[in-house]
Amino acid sequence: MGSGLYRRRDGYGRVRVGTSRDQRRAVYGRDGYQCAYCGTTTAMFQIDHVIPFWQGGRNVMGNLVVACVGCNKAKGATLEPRWLNPLLEHPVEKVRAKARRGLEKHAFRQRLVKMTGGKVEATSY
Numbered sequence: 001m002g003s004g005l006y007r008r009r010d011g012y013g014r015v016r017v018g019t020s021r022d023q024r025r026a027v028y029g030r031d032g033y034q035c036a037y038c039g040t041t042t043a044m045f046q047i048d049h050v051i052p053f054w055q056g057g058r059n060v061m062g063n064l065v066v067a068c069v070g071c072n073k074a075k076g077a078t079l080e081p082r083w084l085n086p087l088l089e090h091p092v093e094k095v096r097a098k099a100r101r102g103l104e105k106h107a108f109r110q111r112l113v114k115m116t117g118g119k120v121e122a123t124s125y
């Protein structure tokens with residue numbers, strides 16, 4: 001899970017839109033070989049969709065980060081805040097502006113609204 005960017009479908013049969021070779025190269029060029037979640041620079045890396053594609057995340061630079069295999073695997077296709085928070089504060093600043101906007105507008109809000117059964121006003125995030 002979360003590592004299926006090269007496949008057309010993930011383990012659940014959901015269609016995943018793969019990143020192109022150029023796109024992957026661009027993400028590595030922007031972020032370097034450093035995990036956006038744990039910051040490691042000594043691991044196998046993959047490109048991760050911060051907001052999973054099936055959750056509405058787009059196949060665009062602002063939603064793509066470099067992640068180590070361990071984090072990518074652990075994160076899977078979840079939108080748990082613990083996987084979003086480190087991203088927001090990660091020293092690799094280049095990614096953050098766009099990703100942050102996307103997260104605030106979409107993922108956090110949607111997630112919180114869902115978790116609270118709609119008790120959280122969408123506008124509070």
Ligand SMILES: [Zn+2]
Nearest residue numbers: 035038068071
């Ligand atoms: Zn990591």
